[in-house]
Amino acid sequence: MPRSLFVLDTGALMAYAHGSDVIGELLFHASDHALAVAVPSVCLAEAYSLLDYDEMPHLRLLRAHDRVNVVPLLVGLDSPDEMPFVGGMARRAGRLGAGHACWVAQTNHANMYTSQAHEIQAVLGKDWPIVEV
Amino acid sequence: MTVKITVSLPDDIGATLRALPSGQVSSYVADAVRRKMQRESMEDILAAAGHRKYEHDPARAAELIAAATVPPEVYARVTAQLIADRLLPADWESRAA
Numbered sequence: 461m462p463r464s465l466f467v468l469d470t471g472a473l474m475a476y477a478h479g480s481d482v483i484g485e486l487l488f489h490a491s492d493h494a495l496a497v498a499v500p501s502v503c504l505a506e507a508y509s510l511l512d513y514d515e516m517p518h519l520r521l522l523r524a525h526d527r528v529n530v531v532p533l534l535v536g537l538d539s540p541d542e543m544p545f546v547g548g549m550a551r552r553a554g555r556l557g558a559g560h561a562c563w564v565a566q567t568n569h570a571n572m573y574t575s576q577a578h579e580i581q582a583v584l585g586k587d588w589p590i591v592e593v
Numbered sequence: 594m595t596v597k598i599t600v601s602l603p604d605d606i607g608a609t610l611r612a613l614p615s616g617q618v619s620s621y622v623a624d625a626v627r628r629k630m631q632r633e634s635m636e637d638i639l640a641a642a643g644h645r646k647y648e649h650d651p652a653r654a655a656e657l658i659a660a661a662t663v664p665p666e667v668y669a670r671v672t673a674q675l676i677a678d679r680l681l682p683a684d685w686e687s688r689a690a
Contacts, residue, residue, distance in 0.1 A: 465661050479643035485657075487638075489650070489657055491631050491634070491635035492628075493654050494631070518638075521638045521642075522638055522642075525631070545682065552678075566671070566672070570663070583675075583680070584671055587664075587667045588663065589663055
């Protein structure tokens with residue numbers, strides 16, 4: 461999977477599941493131009509925790525698409541361990557999902573789609589490309 | 594695993610394929626078909642979630658891509674600050690290289 465150009469935070473995943481034009485347009489054009497979209501796994505879990513049960517299948521469909529990259533957290537004492545840094549970013553942002561999203565955006569040099577721009581800006585600053593949904 | 598398929602194509606598409614370097618026609622066609630499959634798959638996914646139908650719009654896609662790009666100076670400044678704040682490892686720059 462190539463580097464992702466776009467990151468979907470929890471609110472963006474919710475917006476997708478609820479038919480938001482901003483996210484729908486992004487996903488369409490990303491797939492149309494073979495661009496990858498990253499979904500941090502913690503944001504995915506948060507979205508599942510917030511959606512109604514009959515909305516959850518939409519997330520499963522999205523996850524199955526070739527251009528959607530669900531990004532896991534790497535853990536390991538002897539191998540790359542992302543936990544301390546994602547934890548630090550989450551503390552700064554005020555939410556676990558925001559922390560993982562910031563980590564994924566920074567490592568991919570990627571644009572962020574979020575419903576909580578202030579949380580992302582607390583970590584990545586006001587000049588980082590952020591689209592509030 | 595591969596399969597051989599015979600197709601009939603418009604003259605202009607045939608000319609494009611014939612102009613490709615030797616050995617690249619299959620990969621060119623496979624890539625084009627896979628992209629169309631991915632686009633159609635995404636259209637189905639979006640429709641299931643209640644989205645409207647979106648149109649192929651290279652100009653709009655270019656706008657989204659341009660807006661998504663993190664300016665190098667922003668990336669460098671943010672990275673330096675995150676390292677200073679210990680939100681990125683101290684050896685981050687050498688890992689990323």
